[in-house]
Amino acid sequence: MANDKALRKTTKAVGSAGAARPTKGKRRGQRRHDANVENILGSAASLFAEKSFGLASIREIAARANISFPRIYYYLRNKEELLYLVAERGLERLIKSYEERSAQITDPAEKLRLFIENHFTSAISSPAEAKVLLQETSKLSQTYLSRIREMERQYAETGRALLTDLARANGKQLSRARSRILVSLLFGALNSLGNWYDPARDEAHLQEIAEEIYRLFASAVQ
Amino acid sequence: MANDKALRKTTKAVGSAGAARPTKGKRRGQRRHDANVENILGSAASLFAEKSFGLASIREIAARANISFPRIYYYLRNKEELLYLVAERGLERLIKSYEERSAQITDPAEKLRLFIENHFTSAISSPAEAKVLLQETSKLSQTYLSRIREMERQYAETGRALLTDLARANGKQLSRARSRILVSLLFGALNSLGNWYDPARDEAHLQEIAEEIYRLFASAVQ
Numbered sequence: 360m361a362n363d364k365a366l367r368k369t370t371k372a373v374g375s376a377g378a379a380r381p382t383k384g385k386r387r388g389q390r391r392h393d394a395n396v397e398n399i400l401g402s403a404a405s406l407f408a409e410k411s412f413g414l415a416s417i418r419e420i421a422a423r424a425n426i427s428f429p430r431i432y433y434y435l436r437n438k439e440e441l442l443y444l445v446a447e448r449g450l451e452r453l454i455k456s457y458e459e460r461s462a463q464i465t466d467p468a469e470k471l472r473l474f475i476e477n478h479f480t481s482a483i484s485s486p487a488e489a490k491v492l493l494q495e496t497s498k499l500s501q502t503y504l505s506r507i508r509e510m511e512r513q514y515a516e517t518g519r520a521l522l523t524d525l526a527r528a529n530g531k532q533l534s535r536a537r538s539r540i541l542v543s544l545l546f547g548a549l550n551s552l553g554n555w556y557d558p559a560r561d562e563a564h565l566q567e568i569a570e571e572i573y574r575l576f577a578s579a580v581q
Numbered sequence: 582m583a584n585d586k587a588l589r590k591t592t593k594a595v596g597s598a599g600a601a602r603p604t605k606g607k608r609r610g611q612r613r614h615d616a617n618v619e620n621i622l623g624s625a626a627s628l629f630a631e632k633s634f635g636l637a638s639i640r641e642i643a644a645r646a647n648i649s650f651p652r653i654y655y656y657l658r659n660k661e662e663l664l665y666l667v668a669e670r671g672l673e674r675l676i677k678s679y680e681e682r683s684a685q686i687t688d689p690a691e692k693l694r695l696f697i698e699n700h701f702t703s704a705i706s707s708p709a710e711a712k713v714l715l716q717e718t719s720k721l722s723q724t725y726l727s728r729i730r731e732m733e734r735q736y737a738e739t740g741r742a743l744l745t746d747l748a749r750a751n752g753k754q755l756s757r758a759r760s761r762i763l764v765s766l767l768f769g770a771l772n773s774l775g776n777w778y779d780p781a782r783d784e785a786h787l788q789e790i791a792e793e794i795y796r797l798f799a800s801a802v803q
Contacts, residue, residue: 414635493776494716536786540793543777544770551769554715568762575766575797 398424399434400448401487403441408487412442412495443503446496449488450510453481457517467524468577474521475576476569478549483556483565490553518542526580533580545576620646621656622670623709625663630709634664634717665725668718671710672732675703679739689746690799696743697798698791700771705778705787712775740764748802755802767798 402423406415417438421431435441457477464470482489496507519542526533533541549572561568624645628637639660643653657663679699686692704711718729741764748755755763771794783790 411633411635413633536789537793540786540790543773544794544797547770547773547776548766549769550776551765551772554769554772555765564758564762567758571759571762571801572766575801578800579793579797 395424395426396434399426399431399441400445404445404449404485404487404491407442407445407495408490412438412491412498417441439499439503442491442495443499443507445488445491446499446507447510449485449492450507450514452485452488453478454510454514454517456481467521467528471521471525471577472569472573474518475545475549475573479552479569479572482549482552483558486553489550493550493553515542515546518545522576522580525577529581531580541576541579545572548572548575617646617648618656621648621653621663622667626667626671626707626709626713629664629667629717630712634660634713634720639663661721661725664713664717665721665729667710667713668721668729669732671707671714672729672736674707674710675700676732676736676739678703689743689750693743693747693799694791694795696740697767697771697795701774701791701794704771704774705780708775711772715772715775737764737768740767744798744802747799751803753802763798763801767794770794770797 399420403415403420406420406423409415410419415438417431418428420438420441421428424431426434435444457474460477461470461473464473496504499507519538522541522545523533523538526538552568556568621642625637625642628642628645631637632641637660639653640650642660642663643650646653648656657666679696682699683692683695686695718726721729741760744763744767745755745760748760774790778790
């Protein structure tokens with residue numbers, strides 16, 4: 360029971376972490392609770408990314424978050440829930456930031472460019488979360504996994520629709536099969552950044568890389 | 582000492598596994614040794630891909646290869662050596678098959694097309710090896726890791742040279758920075774197949790997918 364209450368609290372705090380909301384009237388206890396949740400999720404993300412989900416322990420995550428080992432269980436039920444929350448938060452942030460940034464844009468070329476840039480900068484600014492989303496979520500059990508896969512499917516669908524819209528603006532009809540292949544390759548190119556992006560060498564080429572990806576896929580539907 | 586001998590034997594057998602050589606005069610013992618090595622490396626690749634390097638045990642690998650637990654140590658020193666040998670064999674096969682298939686081809690567009698198709702079909706026909714190469718090699722310690730990274734660097738250099746050659750054939754000069762970005766994105770698109778390729782759905786589109794990747798990158802250097 361106590362655990363269930365903690366879980367609901369955690370899930371709510373995490374689920375609304377990215378939303379803009381007034382913090383003024385917030386109780387100090389709640390702010391501290393949210394800060395601890397952020398802290399735990401950040402520590403979990405970095406340890407899952409470094410050691411993999413299987414090899415990272417709750418004990419290490421608690422130590423990195425500076426929370427005592429027994430106390431961390433006030434915030435979470437088990438390690439799998441933590442993986443789920445890290446993945447959910449990562450996807451929510453990615454989707455929300457694209458939605459906010461694209462709200463005023465109608466040109467399909469500009470929207471695609473922004474989608475690429477948003478994905479790209481998210482992955483670079485949160486490399487641990489990006490790595491967990493790519494390599495660790497497959498270890499979730501069915502219920503958690505299907506929720507994450509459904510969020511990913513919707514996000515991919517957004518990308519697919521952008522390619523289809525841009526093709527249409529160019530007077531072309533993109534078949535369902537081809538748009539699916541193209542959007543899969545687009546995510547492949549975008550998600551490869553974690554494997555080769557080196558800030559020391561590539562930071563000066565950031566805009567160039569995003570533009571290169573945009574050009575590759577925009578010209579495919581021209 | 583006994584272990585060192587076993588290692589040399591293993592490394593030799595694996596290192597030359599892909600080469601065409603007469604097997605007629607081969608002693609039966611050596612053929613059986615090679616078959617066991619193949620068997621162990623195949624079992625190791627599939628278990629590393631399923632459970633990750635950290636969570637797969639030598640005991641499970643021996644069981645899957647149908648070799649007794651003590652006897653498997655005749656063929657290898659430890660689990661890390663096994664990961665190294667799986668990765669080395671995967672890269673050697675990939676590189677060798679491109680070299681053999683491209684030996685008679687001079688047209689830079691055809692060479693790039695073949696490079697893409699070869700990488701693509703290798704990943705699809707050996708999904709476990711492909712996954713290990715992408716996700717597990719980072720867990721190797723320095724000496725082994727640097728050998729694998731050097732092979733990967735040379736292979737990537739082949740792809741980069743193909744893009745540069747094709748640009749030159751189109752009368753264009755590709756800067757070093759741009760060819761590096763393009764080849765990284767090309768590998769990103771190619772290596773994403775393991776995440777989304779579904780034989781039931783995509784096998785009918787195999788040629789179309791390879792052609793789509795070729796067109797994306799060939800038009801980038803046009």
